[in-house]
Amino acid sequence: MKNIDQKRRGFLKVAALFSTVPFIDAITKRGELLAGTIAKFSSKLVVNGEVLTAAHWGMLKLTIKNGKVVKSEPYQKTSDIKNSLQYYTQDLVYADDRIKYPMVRKSYLENPDSPKPELRGNDEWVRVPYEKAIKLIAKELKKTRKEKGAQGVFAGSYGWKSSGSIHNCRVLLHRFMTATGGFTGTVGDYSTGASQVIMPHVLGTLEVYEQQTSWPVVLESSKVIVIWGANPLATLKIAWTSTDENGFKYFEELKKSGKKIICIDPYKTETCEYLDAQWVAPNPNTDVAMMMGMVHTLLEAKKYDADFLADYTEGFDKFKEYLYGKEDGIVKSAKWASKICGVDEKTINSLANLFYDNRTMFMSGWGMQRAHHGEQPHWMLVTLASVIGQIGLPGGGFGLSYHYSNGGVPTAKSAIIGGITANVTPTKDEGGAAWLRNAAKYSFPVARIADALLNPGKTIDFNGKKVTYPEIDFIYWVGGNPLVHHQDTNTLLKAWRVPRTVVVNEAFWTPTARMADIVMPTTTSYERNDITATGDYSNLNIVPMKQAVKKQFESRDDYQIFSDLSKEFGVFEKYTQNKTEMQWIEEFYTKAYNQAQKMKLPMPTFREFWSKNQPITFDVPYENTQFVRYADFREDPILNPLGTPSGRIEIYSKTIEKMNYEHCKAHPTWLEPAEWVGMEEKPAEFALISPHPSHRLHSQLNNTSLREKYAVADREPIWINTQDAKAKGIKSGDVVRVFNDRGEILTGAVVTDGLKPGIVRVQEGAWYDPLEKGKIGTLCKNGSANLLTKDIPTSELAMGNSSNTALVNIEKYTKKAPALTIFKQPS
Numbered sequence: 001m002k003n004i005d006q007k008r009r010g011f012l013k014v015a016a017l018f019s020t021v022p023f024i025d026a027i028t029k030r031g032e033l034l035a036g037t038i039a040k041f042s043s044k045l046v047v048n049g050e051v052l053t054a055a056h057w058g059m060l061k062l063t064i065k066n067g068k069v070v071k072s073e074p075y076q077k078t079s080d081i082k083n084s085l086q087y088y089t090q091d092l093v094y095a096d097d098r099i100k101y102p103m104v105r106k107s108y109l110e111n112p113d114s115p116k117p118e119l120r121g122n123d124e125w126v127r128v129p130y131e132k133a134i135k136l137i138a139k140e141l142k143k144t145r146k147e148k149g150a151q152g153v154f155a156g157s158y159g160w161k162s163s164g165s166i167h168n169c170r171v172l173l174h175r176f177m178t179a180t181g182g183f184t185g186t187v188g189d190y191s192t193g194a195s196q197v198i199m200p201h202v203l204g205t206l207e208v209y210e211q212q213t214s215w216p217v218v219l220e221s222s223k224v225i226v227i228w229g230a231n232p233l234a235t236l237k238i239a240w241t242s243t244d245e246n247g248f249k250y251f252e253e254l255k256k257s258g259k260k261i262i263c264i265d266p267y268k269t270e271t272c273e274y275l276d277a278q279w280v281a282p283n284p285n286t287d288v289a290m291m292m293g294m295v296h297t298l299l300e301a302k303k304y305d306a307d308f309l310a311d312y313t314e315g316f317d318k319f320k321e322y323l324y325g326k327e328d329g330i331v332k333s334a335k336w337a338s339k340i341c342g343v344d345e346k347t348i349n350s351l352a353n354l355f356y357d358n359r360t361m362f363m364s365g366w367g368m369q370r371a372h373h374g375e376q377p378h379w380m381l382v383t384l385a386s387v388i389g390q391i392g393l394p395g396g397g398f399g400l401s402y403h404y405s406n407g408g409v410p411t412a413k414s415a416i417i418g419g420i421t422a423n424v425t426p427t428k429d430e431g432g433a434a435w436l437r438n439a440a441k442y443s444f445p446v447a448r449i450a451d452a453l454l455n456p457g458k459t460i461d462f463n464g465k466k467v468t469y470p471e472i473d474f475i476y477w478v479g480g481n482p483l484v485h486h487q488d489t490n491t492l493l494k495a496w497r498v499p500r501t502v503v504v505n506e507a508f509w510t511p512t513a514r515m516a517d518i519v520m521p522t523t524t525s526y527e528r529n530d531i532t533a534t535g536d537y538s539n540l541n542i543v544p545m546k547q548a549v550k551k552q553f554e555s556r557d558d559y560q561i562f563s564d565l566s567k568e569f570g571v572f573e574k575y576t577q578n579k580t581e582m583q584w585i586e587e588f589y590t591k592a593y594n595q596a597q598k599m600k601l602p603m604p605t606f607r608e609f610w611s612k613n614q615p616i617t618f619d620v621p622y623e624n625t626q627f628v629r630y631a632d633f634r635e636d637p638i639l640n641p642l643g644t645p646s647g648r649i650e651i652y653s654k655t656i657e658k659m660n661y662e663h664c665k666a667h668p669t670w671l672e673p674a675e676w677v678g679m680e681e682k683p684a685e686f687a688l689i690s691p692h693p694s695h696r697l698h699s700q701l702n703n704t705s706l707r708e709k710y711a712v713a714d715r716e717p718i719w720i721n722t723q724d725a726k727a728k729g730i731k732s733g734d735v736v737r738v739f740n741d742r743g744e745i746l747t748g749a750v751v752t753d754g755l756k757p758g759i760v761r762v763q764e765g766a767w768y769d770p771l772e773k774g775k776i777g778t779l780c781k782n783g784s785a786n787l788l789t790k791d792i793p794t795s796e797l798a799m800g801n802s803s804n805t806a807l808v809n810i811e812k813y814t815k816k817a818p819a820l821t822i823f824k825q826p827s
Contacts (some may be wrong), residue, residue: 159480
């Protein structure tokens with residue numbers, strides 16, 4: 001889960017300030033277990049008209065006709081850049097693959113003690129009454145806790161749950177597990193698994209989820225913008241809460257600015273095309289070598305900031321010895337780097353000089369650290385920026401979040417909406433970010449899920465500590481799709497068969513739901529009330545998320561499901577605090593309202609806010625538009641030290657040195673990846689990159705008609721260089737089989753000159769659609785990239801995922817391509 005801006009949100013105080021809301025719910029009286037003890041409230045539904053709500057992809061205006069969503073569109077327009085995700089709400093609410101009723105796998109229902117887990121994904125489903133499903137889950141959870149203890153229950157549920165402060169399904173699950181005896185969870189995330197562990201050693205902060213130097217400063221002061229391994233026009237469509245959509249506005253201004261813009265990426269991205277930027281295409285997994293070549297060039301030319309290195313960094317001399325090959329005899333020059341990264345020596349030298357001679361902002365993406373030895377790229381980027389010496393100056397240095405959640409959009413002076421917490425007994429000083437904390441009794445790194453399930457009792461290294469995997473016998477998963485998200489799907493399928501019980505709360509028949517034993521149908525966020533902020537960094541708006549339509553079929557809110565399960569454990573009042581969703585929403589709002597009063601910010605009462613159904617937009621103080629990251633540190637590193645042991649930028653870390661890890665040394669290091677195009681003996685021909693999709697949020701929205709806009713031959717596209725495609729006899733529109741020793745998928749070819757030769761590109765997130773149901777190793781008809789990716793840790797330090805370290809083969813598929821079945825009801 002993203003630990004978003006905890007410092008900024010940590011000041012919030014918990015207060016019991018709430019009141020009853022006089023809304024009567026006439027649509028949920030269907031015999032649910034959640035009844036009697038707490039009054040139930042909801043707003044009256046709009047039958048014909050418009051409703052404001054929000055999703056990760058922004059504020060949405062829904063048009064309702066005869067009680068049905070007939071249109072979804074953006075609520076606001078901030079730029080001419082279109083967010084393709086904002087038009088498909090009705091496709092989600094009325095999807096063909098909605099889970100309509102509680103369902104139990106036949107073999108599990110017959111004998112939960114011998115449930116034939118090998119039949120997961122290929123067993124019959126049996127519809128059961130809601131109450132029976134609740135009692136079955138509770139019974140089997142109690143059984144597992146009695147036999148295996150709390151560590152035997154895995155409720156990691158990493159994933160992009162829906163927006164909203166009360167219906168945060170992952171936190172609701174953890175709250176339930178905390179109230180009933182504990183669970184095993186995870187730490188870290190897939191997005192920034194390596195960086196969020198290495199950056200605290202280097203800079204004393206997570207860095208990847210921090211506010212960036214303000215865009216107005218960048219537009220005024222930067223001369224050169226380097227977008228390194230990022231595609232903001234794709235990734236700024238979303239945010240962890242809900243996007244404020246202002247990042248697009250600033251990229252639009254950047255396009256008009258006339259600044260020198262360079263995109264460094266194996267693929268010529270939409271962003272590169274839009275900005276008409278210079279395209280530099282290194283081999284995947286070789287950015288570290290390229291940066292080292294640049295540093296060597298600058299040192300040789302005596303174009304480096306010696307004072308900055310002396311005053312603000314720690315251990316550069318030791319890194320310099322490595323750079324010049326004191327121990328290994330290899331000088332990491334531009335010539336050396338060129339042979340590794342595939343960028344010519346002249347370009348490496350000219351870029352290095354360009355960066356030093358001009359105020360340069362490095363805007364780095366996260367894909368380069370989702371790779372074997374992923375701790376190294378951002379560490380090396382910080383080292384390069386330190387050599388140039390512009391960190392803390394207006395428009396200079398680096399940023400690791402300009403491509404995510406609109407980093408750099410100035411922070412508003414705003415009241416902060418809190419949210420439900422995993423802690424059922426919150427303390428007085430718990431702030432609005434309390435729901436972000438890890439409530440698990442036991443945990444392991446999230447990218448090691450398959451390894452943990454397959455190897456109970458195994459001990460691994462992790463960031464200077466030892467972690468022992470528990471014996472997991474019960475999985476409860478909500479708000480995510482690990483059968484698509486996790487690397488090396490076939491290995492995960494083997495691991496998913498180990499536990500006795502798998503329960504999934506889900507709105508759709510995702511690949512993960514199909515691999516469960518018990519499936520509970522949940523509402524989409526458009527069938528319930530909630531509240532959220534927009535702008536993970538800007539805190540620009542507070543938005544009502546009004547229920548647009550009635551709950552579909554027998555779906556329930558996750559809050560109701562876990563409230564009803566809490567009854568079975570005798571902790572109903574502890575879990576719910578006798579509050580309905582509307583009472584929680586009003587409480588969250590009232591806390592923000594009270595903050596606003598103290599800050600003298602205009603903010604309506606809750607009743608007025610809810611009845612108007614409009615966002616509250618806060619003003620941005622001028623001083624926030626002038627924010628420069630690390631300016632205070634640069635001004636006085638003694639009074640404003642970093643959170644590292646030395647208080648400075650640690651190019652050499654004595655802490656990491658003591659860990660004595662093979663795959664993460666004490667300074668940035670070029671370490672050959674497990675699979676890459678420069679290998680002497682390659683297990684396959686092409687390097688595979690699997691970036692975030694341009695028209696999905698990971699796997700979300702893959703089951704909507706938006707898919708028609710990007711699918712090729714009715715499956716996930718693969719981008720292939722023109723020369724490579726010609727050599728393989730492949731044309732645009734052909735069905736292409738992509739394979740290695742881990743798996744095989746079918747894709748639709750897009751032949752292009754905008755991709756470096758020797759590389760292929762398949763966006764992650766396509767739903768796994770097996771040719772033979774339940775068979776491990778079968779062909780995926782829909783092109784899910786993670787059938788091919790390698791499930792190895794970045795290193796012993798971070799144990800992050802290495803999804804961009806993979807080699808594959810490709811060939812034209814000459815058989816009749818099988819029809820997709822994943823977006824229909826299971827047979």
